[in-house]
Amino acid sequence: MKKILIALIVAASSALPAAAGDIHGKVTCKGSSTCADTVVYVAAIPGKTFPAPAAHAKMNQLNMKFVPRILPVLEGTTVDFLNSDAVLHNVFTPDACADKFNLGTWPKGETKTYTFKKECAAALLCKVHPEMEAYVVAVPTPYYAQAKADGSYQIADVPDGSYTLKVWHPRLKGKEKPVKVAGATEADFEIAR
Amino acid sequence: MERNHRRILVALPLGMAIFLALGAPRQAGAVPVFSRKYQTSCQTCHAIFPKLNPFGEAFRLNGYRMPMETPELVKQPPVSLGSEAYERIWPAMVYPSDLPSFVPLAINVKMADIYASSHDDSGKTITHNDFQFPQEANLFSAGTLGSHFSFFGEVTYAERPDGGTDVEIEHARLDLDSAFGPEHLFNFKIGKFAPDLYDGFQEMWLMTDNGVDSLFAFSPIGIHGGTGLSEEGPGVSLPDRMRAIEMYGVAAHRFFYTIGYGSPIGPGGPNDTFGSSSRKDVYARMDYKFGGMGLDGDTTGVTLPPENWREHSLRIGVLGYYGDGSQADPFDITDEEGNAFKMRDTHYGRIGAYASLYVGDLNLFGVALHGTDKLQLSDPDTLTEISTTTRTYDAWFAQADYVIVPPFQLSLRYENLRVADPVTPTIKTLNANASFLIRANIKAMIEYNRDLRDSENYTLATVLRFAY
Numbered sequence: 001m002k003k004i005l006i007a008l009i010v011a012a013s014s015a016l017p018a019a020a021g022d023i024h025g026k027v028t029c030k031g032s033s034t035c036a037d038t039v040v041y042v043a044a045i046p047g048k049t050f051p052a053p054a055a056h057a058k059m060n061q062l063n064m065k066f067v068p069r070i071l072p073v074l075e076g077t078t079v080d081f082l083n084s085d086a087v088l089h090n091v092f093t094p095d096a097c098a099d100k101f102n103l104g105t106w107p108k109g110e111t112k113t114y115t116f117k118k119e120c121a122a123a124l125l126c127k128v129h130p131e132m133e134a135y136v137v138a139v140p141t142p143y144y145a146q147a148k149a150d151g152s153y154q155i156a157d158v159p160d161g162s163y164t165l166k167v168w169h170p171r172l173k174g175k176e177k178p179v180k181v182a183g184a185t186e187a188d189f190e191i192a193r
Numbered sequence: 194m195e196r197n198h199r200r201i202l203v204a205l206p207l208g209m210a211i212f213l214a215l216g217a218p219r220q221a222g223a224v225p226v227f228s229r230k231y232q233t234s235c236q237t238c239h240a241i242f243p244k245l246n247p248f249g250e251a252f253r254l255n256g257y258r259m260p261m262e263t264p265e266l267v268k269q270p271p272v273s274l275g276s277e278a279y280e281r282i283w284p285a286m287v288y289p290s291d292l293p294s295f296v297p298l299a300i301n302v303k304m305a306d307i308y309a310s311s312h313d314d315s316g317k318t319i320t321h322n323d324f325q326f327p328q329e330a331n332l333f334s335a336g337t338l339g340s341h342f343s344f345f346g347e348v349t350y351a352e353r354p355d356g357g358t359d360v361e362i363e364h365a366r367l368d369l370d371s372a373f374g375p376e377h378l379f380n381f382k383i384g385k386f387a388p389d390l391y392d393g394f395q396e397m398w399l400m401t402d403n404g405v406d407s408l409f410a411f412s413p414i415g416i417h418g419g420t421g422l423s424e425e426g427p428g429v430s431l432p433d434r435m436r437a438i439e440m441y442g443v444a445a446h447r448f449f450y451t452i453g454y455g456s457p458i459g460p461g462g463p464n465d466t467f468g469s470s471s472r473k474d475v476y477a478r479m480d481y482k483f484g485g486m487g488l489d490g491d492t493t494g495v496t497l498p499p500e501n502w503r504e505h506s507l508r509i510g511v512l513g514y515y516g517d518g519s520q521a522d523p524f525d526i527t528d529e530e531g532n533a534f535k536m537r538d539t540h541y542g543r544i545g546a547y548a549s550l551y552v553g554d555l556n557l558f559g560v561a562l563h564g565t566d567k568l569q570l571s572d573p574d575t576l577t578e579i580s581t582t583t584r585t586y587d588a589w590f591a592q593a594d595y596v597i598v599p600p601f602q603l604s605l606r607y608e609n610l611r612v613a614d615p616v617t618p619t620i621k622t623l624n625a626n627a628s629f630l631i632r633a634n635i636k637a638m639i640e641y642n643r644d645l646r647d648s649e650n651y652t653l654a655t656v657l658r659f660a661y
């Protein structure tokens with residue numbers, strides 16, 4: 001009985017990560033009616049790497065728009081670009097951190113992929129339709145979140161510790177912030193042009 | 194005789210230069226109506242407006258619809274004029290339709306500084322430099338009405354350098370798209386429009402400011418056959434626009450045909466009265482496109498580059514035009530001695546070949562046209578026939594359009610027109626254009642047009658156009 005109890009305690013404690021909390025807060029976006037394009041993430045943690053996820057992230061081209069418009073992923077993630085329209089689309093990026101890739105054009109139902117190897121906020125564009133725009137935001141840790149339209153965000157399950165918290169927006173800029181996570185932690189940002 | 198012909202030779206370049214500099218306002222073709230409707234860029238359809246890229250051509254031939262359009266592609270949802278389900282109970286109820294949710298209007302404004310050099314009556318070189326700010330404004334309307342109808346309209350307001358103004362309905366037409374049978378095969382247009390006979394080489398599909406005047410502004414009528422360019426003349430080689438009914442379509446993605454029936458090109462053509470002849474003209478064209486995007490936008494089996502102005506393709510075809518002017522009102526004409534006559538172009542025919550080659554950034558295209566006019570000379574009072582002479586002319590042009598990078602494009606065109614009057618020298622023109630898209634909808638151009646028969650005879654136009 002005692003053995004079972006010990007086993008249960010051990011099992012339970014190993015299932016639980018080291019003490020963790022969340023980082024939450026609000027981003028104030030000056031000069032934008034919505035904060036929905038904002039990504040908040042924990043910057044690279046010295047001495048710690050995260051394995052690239054096996055699952056692919058997905059970016060659709062539907063009704064001549066990229067869906068979603070903002071796609072935050074962990075470094076090393078492969079993104080599938082699917083064309084769902086009857087017209088040809090192209091995907092390329094002018095950003096060097098994503099090798100300025102150009103995947104060509106491809107018809108409906110087909111997918112092309114690109115692996116984002118390093119930290120990068122890559123603008124995705126389509127040469128066929130210059131108005132099309134999206135961003136893949138590849139970040140160095142799995143601790144990231146996209147803000148809601150009102151600017152509120154929540155990054156769940158961040159192990160306790162001291163980190164640098166960064167904020168990204170396609171047009172607005174804000175300062176990074178040191179945070180000390182111990183349970184639920186609050187961090188607010190203000191970003192502006 | 195000799196002296197009179199010399200007079201013609203002197204007067205002709207002057208007339209042509211004035212015509213090029215001051216006459217013939219060129220209509221525009223950029224229709225931001227569709228940019229709004231689909232919330233997409235001009236570059237989706239235009240290499241440099243108004244020149245269409247292969248997709249823009251497909252969009253136009255699809256009755257201004259996207260290939261396999263779904264309602265979600267239309268970002269300005271239309272106003273329903275009846276549920277689709279009413280289609281099933283027709284004619285118990287009116288067949289459903291819809292209309293654009295916003296009044297589908299778009300505007301083009303064109304400013305031009307025209308520097309023109311030409312000879313006056315004494316042979317002295319005179320120059321003009323005219324700030325035509327603005328030269329013209331075009332009001333467009335275009336869109337779809339329900340599943341099978343579309344419309345296109347354009348009203349041009351032009352300010353003439355002499356202080357006058359011109360207002361013209363350049364286009365007003367209703368299309369019935371894919372009326373029956375396989376998709377894209379049977380479409381109809383009715384109204385005033387640029388016939389699809391010129392698909393690919395009329396003003397609206399060119400990036401240059403000057404149109405192909407050797408084809409569209411040559412008057413083949415004269416006492417010894419036509420001598421030069423004039424839109425005021427009693428007839429034209431080919432009409433810019435017609436009041437007509439046209440059937441056109443695309444078969445197997447790559448074959449294009451059109452046949453039309455419309456008001457004659459003599460007096461009574463679309464820019465004159467509603468017609469003084471009981472006869473109508475007919476025209477037809479067919480061509481085939483090898484490689485590149487299908488004429489209906491089909492891309493199965495082809496790999497296209499991401500740059501949507503590029504492809505590797507060849508489109509070749511033939512075209513013909515025929516009219517019977519034997520019932521038309523005769524017009525006044527005088528010979529070299531000033532004697533008055535009446536003349537009719539009783540039968541006129543045009544036959545030509547068209548080719549357009551795309552090699553990446555380069556589009557090479559041209560037309561060769563042979564024209565025949567049966568000119569009947571008659572007594573001005575009794576209208577008794579004096580003589581009937583068949584006159585012929587040959588016109589051809591070759592043009593190269595090149596995309597250096599999308600905002601910078603070049604165009605070079607050579608036109609050659611052997612006129613019908615045997616003593617008048619062949620008209621040879623060079624037209625060079627450098628275009629710069631300042632923004633997607635603001636364009637600046639420098640265009641040089643030179644009469645190759647006379648070095649003092651040229652125009653240099655600096656043009657600014659914007660569309661919204």
Ligand SMILES: [Cu+2]
Pocket residue numbers: 064088089090126127128129132
């Ligand atoms: Cu696209």
